[in-house]
Amino acid sequence: MKNKNVIEVENLSKLFGDFAAVNSISFHVKAGEIFGFLGANGAGKTTAIKMLIGISSPTSGKATIAGFDVYKEAESIKKNIGYMSQKFALYDDLTVKENITFFGGIYGLSKKQIDRKRCELVDELGLQEVANSLVSSLPLGWKQKLAFSVSLLHDPKIVFLDEPTGGVDPITRRQFWEMIYKAAHNGTTIFVTTHYMDEAEYCDRVSIMVNGKIEALDTPKKLKAHYKTDTMNDVFLKLARG
Amino acid sequence: MGISVSNITKSYGKVTALSDISFDVKPGELFGLIGPDGAGKTTLFRILTTLLIADKGQATVAGYDVLKEYKSIRNSVGYMPGRFSLYQDLTVEENLNFFATIFGTTIEENYDLVKDIYVQIEPFKTRRAGKLSGGMKQKLALSCALIHKPKVLFLDEPTTGVDPVSRKEFWEMLKRLQKKDITILVSTPYMDEAALCDRIALIQDGKILQIDTPNAIVSHFPKPLYNISANDMYGLIESLTNYKHTYSIFPFGEFVHYTDKRDTMDIERLKTYLESQNLTDIHIEKTQPTIEDTFMELAK
Numbered sequence: 001m002k003n004k005n006v007i008e009v010e011n012l013s014k015l016f017g018d019f020a021a022v023n024s025i026s027f028h029v030k031a032g033e034i035f036g037f038l039g040a041n042g043a044g045k046t047t048a049i050k051m052l053i054g055i056s057s058p059t060s061g062k063a064t065i066a067g068f069d070v071y072k073e074a075e076s077i078k079k080n081i082g083y084m085s086q087k088f089a090l091y092d093d094l095t096v097k098e099n100i101t102f103f104g105g106i107y108g109l110s111k112k113q114i115d116r117k118r119c120e121l122v123d124e125l126g127l128q129e130v131a132n133s134l135v136s137s138l139p140l141g142w143k144q145k146l147a148f149s150v151s152l153l154h155d156p157k158i159v160f161l162d163e164p165t166g167g168v169d170p171i172t173r174r175q176f177w178e179m180i181y182k183a184a185h186n187g188t189t190i191f192v193t194t195h196y197m198d199e200a201e202y203c204d205r206v207s208i209m210v211n212g213k214i215e216a217l218d219t220p221k222k223l224k225a226h227y228k229t230d231t232m233n234d235v236f237l238k239l240a241r242g
Numbered sequence: 243m244g245i246s247v248s249n250i251t252k253s254y255g256k257v258t259a260l261s262d263i264s265f266d267v268k269p270g271e272l273f274g275l276i277g278p279d280g281a282g283k284t285t286l287f288r289i290l291t292t293l294l295i296a297d298k299g300q301a302t303v304a305g306y307d308v309l310k311e312y313k314s315i316r317n318s319v320g321y322m323p324g325r326f327s328l329y330q331d332l333t334v335e336e337n338l339n340f341f342a343t344i345f346g347t348t349i350e351e352n353y354d355l356v357k358d359i360y361v362q363i364e365p366f367k368t369r370r371a372g373k374l375s376g377g378m379k380q381k382l383a384l385s386c387a388l389i390h391k392p393k394v395l396f397l398d399e400p401t402t403g404v405d406p407v408s409r410k411e412f413w414e415m416l417k418r419l420q421k422k423d424i425t426i427l428v429s430t431p432y433m434d435e436a437a438l439c440d441r442i443a444l445i446q447d448g449k450i451l452q453i454d455t456p457n458a459i460v461s462h463f464p465k466p467l468y469n470i471s472a473n474d475m476y477g478l479i480e481s482l483t484n485y486k487h488t489y490s491i492f493p494f495g496e497f498v499h500y501t502d503k504r505d506t507m508d509i510e511r512l513k514t515y516l517e518s519q520n521l522t523d524i525h526i527e528k529t530q531p532t533i534e535d536t537f538m539e540l541a542k
């Protein structure tokens with residue numbers, strides 16, 4: 001299981017006119033791996049992720065996600081992945097329970113499954129007292145933990161997390177990462193972007209994108225050794241301005 | 243003539259956003275409000291920039307009272323809100339011109355103050371602000387907040403969502419501005435940026451946890467702190483969580499930061515315990531606490 005590739009990307013590019021937002025990137029991610037996808041603002045991360053989750057068609061190159069082709073099988077990709085971002089994760093004007101029910105329905109779970117998952121989630125996250133409160137009334141950290149759990153409702157093979165911890169307090173940020181470890185431990189592949197460089201250290205492997213290209217890809221340990229620095233922050237500072 | 247805040251309280255219905263907050267910012271100081279989303283930072287900024295009235299307490303900015311002399315404050319401060327709030331359909335140059343005109347000045351008059359920052363976006367001066375990248379928007383917003391030569395500059399989370407390289411450049415700009423006799427109050431959720439301020443206030447849930455210089459805050463950390471690493475991070479966290487002498491454990495980059503309940507802890511015994519949990523490559527060493535460690539200890 002550990003050695004199977006669940007993301008395979010080969011020479012993937014996306015052009016907007018003459019501008020190569022993503023310029024021939026290649027990499028693979030193994031099942032159960034925590035893969036950090038880093039880069040400066042404007043390096044092309046979001047464009048790349050949009051192609052990987054099947055909502056933007058590449059200009060050229062190949063990519064398969066959970067075994068499905070990004071050109072021909074985009075709908076199957078969407079059913080087999082989870083997604084959450086800092087900007088959009090849950091509906092603020094639905095309650096905690098309603099959000100779980102809604103997303104369970106979207107992911108095609110049966111009523112029975114949804115009922116079971118809803119109880120499990122509320123218990124695990126300790127949300128009993130706010131289960132019937134609007135999501136808008138929850139602190140950001142709780143929202144993000146709930147959003148992550150909701151993105152896992154349908155037991156996806158891969159979950160894409162786009163800056164999931166931005167602005168979250170340091171304790172909750174760590175609890176969030178414990179949830180990520182647990183999901184990865186259970187075999188879910190984690191594809192995550194972050195601007196917190198200490199979080200880059202929590203990843204099994206990290207790629208750094210600069211001007212549309214992947215300039216570095218390795219374990220944090222090897223990257224630090226290669227660039228002769230003590231922290232991922234310094235690796236990033238050395239690379240990210242191209 | 244900096245900022246003075248005494249016993250400020252503000253509630254929205256049942257939610258207390260700020261609870262009896264007091265602190266002073268000295269003239270020319272670079273003062274950081276460090277705390278997560280929802281701590282009350284923005285509410286405080288809005289009170290000090292006279293956009294919101296506190297329920298209780300007093301505050302002065304540049305020597306002016308936030309209630310009685312709000313008009314003088316508005317002429318004396320620059321404010322860069324967290325959300326991008328320039329005119330998206332005006333160009334870079336038009337935005338800057340607009341803000342200069344509103345404050346009865348011109349770009350030329352105060353150009354030396356914004357030059358450092360503005361030259362970086364000047365090549366795009368005919369581009370509409372809405373079409374700028376995140377980093378460029380931030381530089382334009384800062385230029386607009388500075389163009390009338392404010393005495394006090396308020397920056398609400400200027401680096402949230404900004405990558406580490408741009409964050410570093412932004413802080414270098416702030417340091418240069420400070421030398422031009424501008425008092426700066428800046429908020430951030432990034433604890434590593436706290437070290438760059440003269441003094442900081444750690445804030446959570448509308449309360450100030452501590453105010454001091456970054457060095458002094460770190461030196462208040464109450465226990466010896468250890469870096470621990472092993473072959474399997476998930477297993478390490480789980481084993482330490484179940485260890486009976488654990489006081490606190492938090493993942494910190496490639497290490498776990500660990501404190502022990504006992505006054506003197508036995509490193510060898512902890513190592514033996516971790517080995518019994520099938521962990522290998524175990525390293526334990528003493529380390530210096532960071533502001534983030536202190537924040538978590540205080541917020542517990």
